[in-house]
């Protein structure tokens with residue numbers, strides 16, 4: 001395996017390098033791309049590191065909250081403002097890989113990988129995050145939910161860089177992220193993020209998203225519709241379980257069967273809703 005390794009200091013330098021090298025790939029933490037290169041799953045004549053581009057490594061508390069794509073998972077985990085403003089994202093960072101992986105891995109790499117199991121996606125989806133995609137032609141903004149199009153496929157165009165993730169804050173409602181892996185440090189067999197805004201026991205706003213339960217991280221609107229406007233009693237929860245088990249599109253693989261994942265989706269949803277109703281998580 002041999003490739004050119006380039007480390008531009010600005011985005012325009014990165015775009016110049018990319019346009020002169022067809023097939024070159026961007027690399028951030030490298031925790032995914034290096035593994036795939038070594039396994040021969042991707043090929044690249046050149047790797048263009050985004051790590052020295054300072055504007056990608058910024059966090060602006062806002063509002064809105066803006067997370068540069070180059071912020072590492074460890075930095076997200078340690079940021080006291082995020083712990084207050086987006087605790088569900090911080091919760092998800094704790095489940096991602098090991099300390100070593102979290103130190104190198106970036107939020108941008110996690111999303112651009114477009115893996116169905118990307119742990120940072122469901123918490124951002126329930127907060128209706130938007131992404132800024134930058135190229136030499138300018139910046140376009142779209143909803144994160146429109147960013148993913150299939151397994152390991154996103155709408156990123158050649159040469160385009162995920163610049164930042166934007167979330168409107170402060171958020172109303174409380175949110176939770178639950179992930180089930182085979183062992184403590186493993187990618188998700190299934191994960192669910194739920195955001196609920198309630199008045200008494202009535203749900204006035206619900207956002208539900210899942211990882212590893214469809215070809216890409218997804219919002220589950222039919223489940224949200226069951227919860228919104230309903231009293232969060234046993235009957236509503238049972239109907240919501242049926243809805244999520246119907247709506248997810250899991251696969252069977254070496255980790256688990258599709259049937260198991262469907263059941264898991266229902267169990268995680270029920271646990272998430274009951275925990276939030278009982279005052280748990282923010």
Ligand SMILES: Cc1cc2nc3c(=O)[nH]c(=O)nc-3n(C[C@H](O)[C@H](O)[C@H](O)COP(=O)(O)OP(=O)(O)OC[C@H]3O[C@@H](n4cnc5c(N)ncnc54)[C@H](O)[C@@H]3O)c2cc1C
Pocket residue numbers: 025026027028029030031032033034035050069070095096097098101104105106107108109110111112113117118119120156160161162163185186187188
């Ligand atoms: C042992 C191990 C355990 C792991 N556990 C987990 C886990 O529990 N949960 C989980 O979600 N993931 C896990 N991962 C996967 C991986 O670590 C994460 O997805 C990580 O966030 C990827 O970030 P990165 O910066 O290392 O991405 P990189 O490997 O640098 O890049 C990934 C992809 O995104 C592209 N890219 C990166 N940044 C940008 C950008 N700004 N603009 C455009 N394209 C870009 C690259 O070209 C590449 O295609 C694990 C990986 C390993 C090796």
